[in-house]
Amino acid sequence: MKPTLGPTVLFDRQSEKRPDKEYMEALISAESSLFFVLAGDKPVVDSNEDRTRTSIHWFTGPEVTELGLALGEAIFLGLDPADGAAKFAVATSEHYARGAPQARDALKNRVEIRTLAAQGAMPQSELAFVAQAASLGHWHENNRCCGRCGGSTNVKQGGWKRKCWACGYETFPRVDPVVIMVITDGDNIVLAHEDRFPDKMYSTLAGYVEPGDDIEHAVRRETKEEVGLDVGEVKLLGSQPWPFPHSLMLGCVGHAEHKELVIDAAEIEQAAWYSREEAQAMLEGKHADELWLPGPQSMAHQLVKAWLAKEA
Ligand SMILES: [Zn+2]
Structure with missing residues (x-):
């Protein structure tokens, strides 16, 4: 599985140094320190002309101050292993980025995280930064x-x-764990369409881990609640942060003990078993009834792909 948005290298977040106020202030004012700005879910980026390459736009501390943003509230991401420089994120609102006279021009090239992930033009190491900062930004806001x-x-x-x-x-x-699971009988999988989904989009089942759940129990409980299936063996295949607002997606495969579906109409509009051929066609956008699955940046896509490749 190759989920996006997760870290690619072990970045030195220096968590043991965070309580040292003087150290943090010295890092914020160090000349080598760099900051990126996140307006809501949109980081400020640099792109080449045809937008095939996109990267985070880094500001210096004085530039952040000129934008009218508070350096004292910058989020420390860690020390970059490449050059040892401290990297920070400064979270602001979409409203500020659009309206503040001193910020409007400097912050105008901003792109939503989901779009960046879908485009595949930003290196995953940078997407991981953006996801980390977005999660923290949402938490601060609330x-x-x-x-x-x-x-x-x-x-x-x-x-x-x-x-x-x-x-x-x-x-x-805070981090909110979410189980997302491909439920299989070996030859088929359960895919569902919810009211809130775009037309004809189907996805794997998913739900929040509740207090008292372990991962396996959460998969069995959510599957039973949503489609009435009893699930036996459950395996965790992979995970990724999903900063909307601060979830951790836990990608699983669960083996159904029977095939009879009882759909919870409050959550699911439609759910059914789909064969390997149909799931493949949905992934490729070639399904006869034009049913489709979320793109490769999503855990659902990666889970179905792993199941098709018999990795699950
Ligand atoms: Zn209080």
Whole structure:
């Protein structure tokens, strides 16, 4: 399996140094440190003319200040193994990028993460940065107030913690695990269409891991709830971060113990068994009824492909 958006190298995030305020401030003001700007889910990028190559646009600290963005709230991503330089992300809103007079021009070349992943023009090592920053950006946006007392929270530890000024409650970035699974009887798989999907798009089943679940239980529980199938053996095939807003996709294969489907109409509009030939045609966009699957940047695509290649 080759999921995108996940890290390609072990990047030194220096988590043990984050609580050292002076060290973090020195990194933020170091001349060699570089910052990229993320407006909502859109990083600011540089592209060649035909857009076959896209890369993150890096700003210096003084340039970030000129854009009217707060360096003190920059998210520390880590030290780049290539040159040892500290890399940061600065999260802002789409509204600011579009409207602030000092930022409008400098931030205008921004592209949505899903589009970048689908285009395949940005190296995966950079996409991983963007996914990491987007996840953290969403978390910051939704945690400006304390969940315990309602007071304001402040950014700490290079963007890896928020602390309430009133009661001292500390909160840390969250990750929401999601199981996504190809359910098979050996020769066929279950694919489903939900209301919210584009017309004729089908995908594998998926659902959030709930408190008390392990991965295998979450696969069996969600499959039973959504399509009424009992699942025996479950195997984890791979994983990838999915920063919308901060999920971790856990790609699994589950073996069905029977074939009778009982569909939960509240979640699923339609679900059925599909043969290898049909799944292949859906992946390639050649299905007789024009049914299709999400693109190669998605875990669903990679799971179906792995099953077709008999890796699952
Ligand atoms: Zn509080």
